[in-house]
Amino acid sequence: MIAIFLGPPGSGKGTQAARLAGRYGVTHFDMGRSLREEVSTGSGLGKTIKTYTDKGELVPLPIIKMIILKALKGAFEKNVILDGFPRSSEQAVLLDTVLNEFGVNLDYVLYFNIDERELVNRIVNRRHCPVCKRVYNLVYAPPIQEGICDVDGSELAQRKDDSEKVIMNRFRVYQRETQPILERYRGAGKLREVNAAQEIGTLELEVAGVLGLK
Ligand code: AP5
Numbered sequence: 001m002i003a004i005f006l007g008p009p010g011s012g013k014g015t016q017a018a019r020l021a022g023r024y025g026v027t028h029f030d031m032g033r034s035l036r037e038e039v040s041t042g043s044g045l046g047k048t049i050k051t052y053t054d055k056g057e058l059v060p061l062p063i064i065k066m067i068i069l070k071a072l073k074g075a076f077e078k079n080v081i082l083d084g085f086p087r088s089s090e091q092a093v094l095l096d097t098v099l100n101e102f103g104v105n106l107d108y109v110l111y112f113n114i115d116e117r118e119l120v121n122r123i124v125n126r127r128h129c130p131v132c133k134r135v136y137n138l139v140y141a142p143p144i145q146e147g148i149c150d151v152d153g154s155e156l157a158q159r160k161d162d163s164e165k166v167i168m169n170r171f172r173v174y175q176r177e178t179q180p181i182l183e184r185y186r187g188a189g190k191l192r193e194v195n196a197a198q199e200i201g202t203l204e205l206e207v208a209g210v211l212g213l214k
Contacts, residue, residue: 001079001108001211002079002099002104002105003106003110004108004109004110005081005110005112006110006112006185007111008112008171009174010119010122012114012122012196012203013083013084014030014032014033016200016207017081018135020207020213023208023213024079024208024213024214025079026080026213027078027079027081029071031082031087032083033133034067035059035067036159038067053160054161055166055169056166056169056173057169057173064085064094069098072098087177087178088177089181092181108211109185109191110192110207111182111191113193119171120167122140124163124167126158129149129151129152129154129156131154132149132151141200143156194206
């Protein structure tokens with residue numbers, strides 16, 4: 001099974017993909033995280049990526065292509081969720097080419113439907129563990145001990161692009177670049193929609209059901 005998770009920033013794509021990876025052994029490819037990992041190495045490539053992610057702009061296609069080809073090599077032996085890719089028409093074309101080369105088909109595009117007014121609150125309250133990468137929310141999914149990761153005791157951190165100013169630009173970029181590709185997948189009969197405003201566990205059951213995971 002190959003699925004794309006599509007939806008506005010903060011709609012819960014990463015949270016759900018991580019839960020399904022834990023419960024069903026699905027491979028979770030998270031483009032945003034791959035980009036942040038490259039930034040954290042301090043490489044020249046990482047510095048270039050940072051100039052885009054800090055502003056909430058899309059990273060240029062040649063870089064995305066390089067990352068996706070490396071990440072997906074051998075990945076299709078298992079069920080795969082693509083989280084944060086594709087995000088534009090040109091990336092959707094790139095994905096078609098890649099899937100074709102690997103001789104596999106896209107099964108589902110899951111659209112996380114939610115009113116964007118709900119999302120700023122979610123995003124400004126997001127925290128993550130820099131070590132194990134687990135994502136928390138100070139309001140909706142808090143750690144047991146304030147500021148500390150439940151899994152490994154590390155101090156929680158906040159993403160640089162989770163400031164209100166950058167969030168507003170990420171929404172604009174989403175509407176301009178990503179939303180139009182929903183129609184492409186609707187037309188191809190691949191699009192499924194979930195109500196992303198539901199509580200995390202309830203949404204997980206719905207997502208797993210739509211993807212036919214058992
Ligand atoms: P990326 O990291 O992909 O950010 P995003 O798409 O903006 O998505 P988010 O990670 O903000 O949201 P999410 O939907 O995963 O929500 P989450 O589950 O964390 O990309 C960052 C940047 O990298 C981009 O701006 C761009 O610059 C670059 N980039 C990435 N992909 C690219 C590409 N393909 N091409 C070019 N550039 C690219 O949840 C959010 C919060 O809400 C958490 O705190 C969580 O605990 C909480 N939460 C989750 N679900 C619920 C729920 N049901 N109820 C209540 N709270 C919830």
